[in-house]
Amino acid sequence: MTALVEVRNLVKTYGEGEAETRVLKGLDLDLETGELAALLGPSGSGKSTLLTILGTLMRPTSGSHRMLGEDLTTASDRDLTEFRNRHIGFVFQFHHLLPDFTALENVIFPAAVEAGRETREARERGRELLVRVGLEHRMDYLATKLSGGQKQRVAIARALMNQPELVLADEPTGNLDRESAMQVMDLIGEINGREKTTFLISTHDEKIAEICRRQICVVDGRAEMGRERA
Numbered sequence: 088m089t090a091l092v093e094v095r096n097l098v099k100t101y102g103e104g105e106a107e108t109r110v111l112k113g114l115d116l117d118l119e120t121g122e123l124a125a126l127l128g129p130s131g132s133g134k135s136t137l138l139t140i141l142g143t144l145m146r147p148t149s150g151s152h153r154m155l156g157e158d159l160t161t162a163s164d165r166d167l168t169e170f171r172n173r174h175i176g177f178v179f180q181f182h183h184l185l186p187d188f189t190a191l192e193n194v195i196f197p198a199a200v201e202a203g204r205e206t207r208e209a210r211e212r213g214r215e216l217l218v219r220v221g222l223e224h225r226m227d228y229l230a231t232k233l234s235g236g237q238k239q240r241v242a243i244a245r246a247l248m249n250q251p252e253l254v255l256a257d258e259p260t261g262n263l264d265r266e267s268a269m270q271v272m273d274l275i276g277e278i279n280g281r282e283k284t285t286f287l288i289s290t291h292d293e294k295i296a297e298i299c300r301r302q303i304c305v306v307d308g309r310a311e312m313g314r315e316r317a
């Protein structure tokens with residue numbers, strides 16, 4: 088069986104000459120369908136860099152990156168954008184919701200971009216997702232009127248809008264109190280269990296990492312695999 092994501096000998100350097108920083112130094116990583124994995128590592132070890140490359144938002148300096156059997160290192164920018172919209176969802180620490188739009192409008196935004204317009208089906212799926220994340224009573228609230236935990240739940244619903252196989256989350260609970268963080272993790276766990284969506288979650292929080300079935304640590308530019316838990 089081929090992995091959902093297959094990364095080999097990934098290298099990423101920033102800058103040139105004396106200012107060159109080699110962040111990823113030949114990293115190998117496989118992610119299977121349905122995994123719930125934490126991405127750990129000291130500050131500056133390259134977690135965000137790796138997530139940005141896996142999300143096709145930045146190209147590696149060298150190495151191979153495949154997802155769903157497609158070679159993404161040689162794909163055109165246009166093909167990458169299409170691939171990203173269809174197959175990858177993102178959740179960030181600072182949710183990046185559009186403040187002047189409602190929760191529902193924020194959720195259906197990716198589908199509207201993909202389709203070039205807002206469809207009735209998209210509105211329906213957006214509503215369903217907001218119900219699933221427990222925000223049926225906040226659909227028409229402006230994003231600015233939501234609490235931090237609620238905003239993050241909207242961000243998760245938005246990430247799921249186009250039914251991605253992979254969701255990349257960069258410190259999704261970093262800005263939340265313990266209770267909201269656990270609610271967000273419960274939600275991610277439920278979606279992962281039910282829909283087999285693969286999640287890769289970068290975190291500094293050991294408790295969050297423990298909830299994940301697998302821990303992957305970026306150390307000295309390479310990935311060290313943690314033990315898989317049943």
Ligand SMILES: Nc1ncnc2c1ncn2[C@@H]1O[C@H](COP(=O)(O)OP(=O)(O)OP(=O)(O)O)[C@@H](O)[C@H]1O
Nearest residue numbers: 101102108110128129130131132133134135136137
């Ligand atoms: N655009 C850039 N240009 C130059 N250097 C960069 C750039 N982005 C990141 N870096 C450097 O690459 C290294 C890895 O950064 P990255 O943000 O990937 O680490 P991280 O593990 O996510 O850190 P943190 O846990 O603090 O968020 C750091 O030394 C950083 O300074």
